[in-house]
Amino acid sequence: MSRGGYTRAGYNLVDQAVIAAPPAKVWEALIAELSGASGWWNEKNSFTPTHLRPGTEGALTEIAVRPNGMGKPGPELRFTAKTTRVVPAELLRMDYVKGNFSGSGTFRLRPAGHGRTSLSMEFRASPEGWLKLLARAKDVGAEHSLGTAAAFRKLNRQFGAGGPAAGDNPLPSEAWEEAWEEDAAGRWEGVIRTEDGALLSVVDRKPVAVAVGVGATGTETGTALLIHGWGGCQKDWEPVAKGLLRSGIRVLTLDLRGHGRSSLGRAALSLDLLATDAGAVLAGRGVQDPLLVGHSGGGLAALLLAASPPRHSPDTRPVGVRGLALLGTAVHGQQVSAAELALMGSPLFSLVLGIPLLAGRILATTMGPRGPFPGRMDVAAHLAATPPPVRRAYFSLIKALDLRDEASQLSFPVVLMSGGEDRVVPPAVLHEGSRSFLQPLVIDVPGRGHALHVEAPDAVVAAVREIFNEQAANQPATGYGSA
Structure with missing residues (x-):
């Protein structure tokens, strides 16, 4: 990879x-x-x-x-x-x-x-x-x-x-994994191999108290899988992950194929394939009843993972999900112009994002908010580090997208979060899409832009904790298969 x-x-x-x-x-x-x-x-x-x-x-x-x-x-x-x-x-x-x-x-x-x-x-x-x-x-x-x-x-x-x-050897039907690191605090870092040969970089962390078995506070609340958006990587989730771990929640993150440390694999890129990848990660780590948290396009993969029947790998799709939190995700109504696709596919765009002054102006204009926030340059760096052909291919996935039918199938808690100054998925677009869900909780975060998991991690942690609290008395959902 x-x-x-x-x-x-x-x-x-x-x-x-x-x-x-x-x-x-x-x-x-x-x-x-x-x-x-x-x-x-x-x-x-x-x-x-x-x-x-x-x-x-x-x-x-x-x-x-x-x-x-x-x-x-x-x-x-x-x-x-x-x-x-x-x-x-x-x-x-x-x-x-x-x-x-x-x-x-x-x-x-x-x-x-x-x-x-x-x-x-x-x-x-x-x-x-x-x-x-x-x-x-x-x-x-x-x-x-x-x-x-x-x-x-x-x-x-x-x-x-x-x-x-x-890319030319027979692949096992089950998820393949290699542990790079597993420490006493319950952190596993490694790769999980998909059926088409992609290697997905994954980090799996358990709350420290749970991992080392100390005290009554060591009860593990549940597991959250965090899926980043186009041009991001799992490092974007670090502030949210730390907050969830402090709350007793196990956290899994991954780099989407072609992003971060994950390879592209051989299969044609699609949202359904990305959902299957996320399912393979859960199956590979033995997770049975996750809460899915997705940012922007990553939220679309999370939604499909929860709602769509399997098309590629029946053994790695869930039959039950604890809840869904979508940050700056539009289930329909997003438009991507030819000019935007050309920009995403341009190596020059990567060079410009490496210049802090220009990167700040570009992200303020295209993503929001107007004012600076800690982590903005990290967002720019991760977007710049994503290979231009990969950026273009991912942004092409949302052309004429409509997942309202899939959204209407969900019967578990759903939280939709919107930044008041989000220029990618404006609040009006997110609110319109929220009508497709049965009883969503819509949270507006004033003064924030598109990268809510970076700009307002505490608000994201609070929303995820609310879903776990709501589901605490419920019986766990049926799992993803054996560990």
């Missing part, structure tokens, strides 16, 4: 795959390739060590990239990498000290179970010299990620498997 993009500060990319070999073997293959083996890395690249082997601190490696292919006419990128940190079979960091890039490239290896390795490359670098001009016209970062993904696929085949990054 890959994430990131180009901002004023440079490229911030992470590409990852699960390799069908243990870390020691993958490490050997990596060091051999960086030493010039030319066995599996992108054939457009070459590595030439000039001082020590790359797996030794202080080593220098000359890297050349010919976008048109080695031995073919065209431009050539050259830069020198110095190995600055080595943890055998775990981590290799190379700093780019001269040439067309400055910054660093870091390889990380983690055990993924069953003799496999989670291999990632973090590319945090800025173009230098003439490449600065090329980067304004060509998505060099996307080319880097495509090349890295192809290399990881080739390495996987070298070990006799297709792997999640390869």
Whole structure:
């Protein structure tokens, strides 16, 4: 999977795959390739060590990239990498000290179970010299990620498997997961694999008192799944997540496919597919009676997850939901012009969002509110980091959208929250859509814009807690299947 993009500060990319070999073997293959083996890395690249082997601190490696292919006419990128940190079979960091890039490239290896390795490359670098001009016209970062993904696929085949990054291996019907982190406080961070090979980055947190089993206050109220909107990521939910955890609520967040640290997968993008992804996350983590919280487009996926019959994966759709909270979500009536889609698909838009003054003005005009708020630059950064083709594809999903029939099917508590200065889904549009629900609670938040989970986290936490309080005496809904 890959994430990131180009901002004023440079490229911030992470590409990852699960390799069908243990870390020691993958490490050997990596060091051999960086030493010039030319066995599996992108054939457009070459590595030439000039001082020590790359797996030794202080080593220098000359890297050349010919976008048109080695031995073919065209431009050539050259830069020198110095190995600055080595943890055998775990981590290799190379700093780019001269040439067309400055910054660093870091390889990380983690055990993924069953003799496999989670291999990632973090590319945090800025173009230098003439490449600065090329980067304004060509998505060099996307080319880097495509090349890295192809290399990881080739390495996987070298070990006799297709792997999640390869896109050509048979996929299990059940959700697949890899734990990156699980600590005493009840935090699990990892990826869940979908049926079409997408890897969804997920964080699952339990209230500390519950996780460590202390005191009578350790009763877990329930579980909330938080789904971000287009151009966001799960980090946007951090203030809300902390508030819910303090209230005794277990919190799951995910990066939608193509956002944050999640990959796109092979299936054609649709709202129904996103709803199925959310269901796979719940099934993979063994959640039985969630409350779904969605922001903007993420609310549409949450609504479909709760109301629509399964189309892709019958085993991962819910048969019962505790409640639904939608923040700045319009179930119908939203329009997306060709000009807006072109803007979302433009790399130039990402560059502009990397300039704080311009980003603040753009978001105040397009999202609201007029005044600044803590977290606005984070919203801009996450929107900029979402690859332009992904942004365009997601915004295309809401053209001529009408989910009023699905909304009318919901019999559990529904809360709709509207920012008084929301310019994406104005209060009038949200209120009109609220008529489709049976008995919704509509909450207006004056002076706030579209990003309510960032601008008014306390109000969102209070609304979610209200749903849990209302449902406290009810019998839990039927679950999603076994953990």
